[in-house]
Amino acid sequence: MRVVSAIEMARVEALAYLDGISDEMYMQNAGLGIFQILTKLIREKKLPNKITIIAGKGNNAGDGYVVAKSLLEKGYDVKIFQLFPIDEASKLLKLQYDNFIKKNGKVTFVKNVDDIVFENENENEKEKNTFILDAILGTGFKGALSGFLLDAVNKINEKSKELNLKILSIDIPSGLNGNTGIVDPTAIRSDITIYLGLAKLGFFINDGPNYIGNLVYVDFGLDEKYKKLAKIELEYMDKINLKNLLPKIDRKRHKYEAGFVIGIAGSEGMYGAAKLSSLAALRSGCGIVKMITQKAVPSAFYELVNFVIDFENIEEILALISKADSVFIGPGLGRDKKVEDFLFKILPKINKKTILDADALFHLANNLKMILPKDSVLTPHKNEMKRLLRIEKPITDEKLFEKTKKFSVEKNVGIVLKGYPTIIFHPKKDPITNNDVIYKNYVMLAAAVNETDCLTTRASVDNYEITDPDTGNPVLIDGAGLNQSGYVKGTPTAIITNNQIIQSTDGASIQFNWNLDKHKFMVGMSIDDASAEYRNSQRLGFFTANREAYLDPDSAHPQFLAAFDPLENSNFSGTNTTKSIYFSET
Template sequence: MKVLDNQQMRLLDRITTKEYKIPGLILMENAGMNTTVEVMKALNEDYRKKVIIICGTGNNGGDGFAVARHLYNKDVQVKVYIVGDEKSIQNDAKVNFEAIQAMRVSIGVLKDENDMIDFNLDLMKSDIVVDAIFGTGLNKPVKGIANEVIGVVNKVKRKIISVDIPSGISGDTGKVLGSAIRATKTVAYQLPKIGNLTAPAIEYNGELLICPIGIPQEAISKSQYEAKLITEKTLKDILPIRGLNSHKGNYGRALMIAGSRGMTGAAILASKAALRSGVGMLHLAIPEELNDILETQLTEVMTVPFQVPKGNAKEFTGVEDIMGSLQRSNVVALGPGLGRSKETEVIVERVLREAKCPVILDADALNVLPKMLKLLKKVKSRCILTPHPGEMAKLTGLSIPEINENRIKVAKDFSRKYGVIVVLKGASTVITDEEGHVYLNTTGNPGMATAGSGDVLTGIITALVGQKINLIGAAMAGVYIHGRSGDEAAKITGEYGMIASDMVREVPRIITEIVNKKKAFD
């Protein structure tokens, strides 16, 4: 599913009205009808309940006026409040505004603090609030009476349904522009906007529902948008159905370089996740002193023990054992629990210089990478980097707040500069590639903010690349499966008690579910 920014949505609207001759008023009518359906669900079809609809003076407000008209026709108790000067309402929004005037829908106007008394009283008597103040086009901080209205609405603790996007959220970035409505449900029209899917906006959406409004699918399919939402349907085109006449060699020979004293768990979790994601053979390079522990914990993994010098890192001859295994692998992942030693730096540098297979860099590999960033441009194969915002800060020199406020741009710029795929982890993980494509994932939950969660993701992506799935497809499938596994684990343990191994347990079931649906469809 494509994801739009403000400019792209305006362009698609213009194409719909100019090339396909569909008036904007029809799109607004469809938007109003779909939102009305959701309001009636929230009311449980109880017509005695009261709905307050707060409208701005633009097209978002026009959608709100259309909702008011439909609810009024159903004998629902409706009151509309306009934030701003009603004289500035124009075009399609004006048509719907004049319609509710003619129907004698109760209308109030909010221009200053003196108008807030009746509004506050009505809010306290209401059951549902419809937020149609600002749409995706908002590009400056909310101030004045609108800011006061948003603050009051958030305090009354009513069910709030936002039209297209919660008012106060940037449709381009998901940034809160001063203040924003905290919706119970957001009804996004036709396609999700970037602001619907990225942090911190996802804290404000509530339940996100995508509703069609009549924009032709042909217009959407012709449009060349860079951003897409990863869905289960996306994965059906990525995950292959296994042939009956197959063997372990068909599903990849992966090398994982992970673990160190005190951090064997990272290597174990990444390895188990890779095995549960279907890799054919997995070799794990591990310091020799930890080999017995790993062989006990990972009976299906072949270990590659290497010696770590106690003194000068120049004596690190064990790296040759790793390189020997690398030459026989079709994917290598390094970093989980590897430590930030000089030996780690040697391993990362040698892998980047010598690997002819895809390279996945995570955790401690990313922590030492800033010292050798230029090597990314010289790698013989392609790389996937899986940083969280803190690791991305070290790679870019930006602060964590700067990254979190511009997640898509930061990831895109890094991908293009260094020719790599970036998986920027966090709430709504962002995936970008060298060509500027953007993919957003919304599976997952706060319970996944636990030690080892990133190691599980690395293992899943490694296994998928090993099975010869193209790198961007493996990254997309990996983050989706990882998030879904966390969602399923949370149903059993709750978010508070979830640990990373709970996610590993769910991985094969999620993959099986997706592949079985693919079989049924085919």
């Protein structure tokens, strides 16, 4: 899916209007598409049929009234809070407002935020609202929220969290700048953004990713010829695109046909990065991984084949690389001058697909004259990319992406710019984003897997060229799409473990004693039932500044909510019965 700026989207829509296309028809199509998504969610989740719509005064609100009218006609309970007088509304909004009123729809005109009510104290849980539909501001908004609008947005966000109401935004969360992705000071925190026609650049940069939730597409009827006239900022990969690019696996293949990867990584005190890198490559499907280090990797897992070779022996290392399909270099490699000299000498001689990460990027930034292997892929996070670009001052995401694209072209390399979201740059194609909402990973990891970036290596193994999805190259796309970590951005995560051990013993015994003149006899019997039950469960948690763990699912991104369900493991229970008979004489 193509990504454009909000300004560019408005421009191509205007071209359609000049050709006589009806803006009213576009609004009807958009509203009906949103209606279908909303009702499908309610049916699938078996939710109450009560919806609250918050409307502004532009065409975004007009879309909301089309949705409201359709809901009303299907018997849904619809409540609209109109934030502005209708005489201030756009022409199309007035038309849709009239259509809604003709259907006996009810509208509450809001004079202050206290008029916006999402719950009734007399209602039971099943009768409460299910969704809030945000139809306040559209993609034309820019600047800062203030006064009444700011109060309204804050109340919507607070009440949605307090009452567990899901927010759906039409085209863009109200308050988010569709061009820059900046919010000032806040915006609607959507669970789902139903974007119309083309995704907007502001979703993916600066503050945008924290407000959009999941992205859902609605086609409102804009002809493809107009979309092709738009200046594309990014390509947006969704799960359908990604699935179509995954390779078919031959079940009969042996390990070398599954891919042979060489890793050059690890150094004193940093062998964990080397081990994680190798394990990531293996788990992504590689048949064999061989790791080259200058000293033996301590406590290596048995699957890791470790070659200890001094970096002075370049020809010996190249001989091993010549047998591989791809190479990754950098995780935990170390930052001393010897490593930089080694990279300067060996990189021009490598003729395999090569992934450069971590310390390899550090040395490359020190010496940009290094000659890189053909079709190399660099996997920096934003700070590493800034170092490669020699940027020391603060820079916006837009500027960083612009400079990263230029670097990709000048160096003829692919770049997987890690972050939220990951942006993939190709020297001859439009950048691609794979917003990690799409790649759902419900396993929470203690550290981000994409510190190792070896799933990109796995994609390289399958001999894909670096090209765009239309021509079938997933080397960057699949690698980045699958390589998503499970951490909550900016928040230290904890695994909260709950252990329960219950032990009990039931028993009975009987004993007979005889005391004679010179002897004492004792005969007895006992039965004991000892039972034990052990339960262990783990949940995701967060750390406070004092390193105290706590649970707060609402603070996590929706894609990670499954991690808050307790995961039970190593549970067991059992009973042991002991019977004994004894006799004694004294």
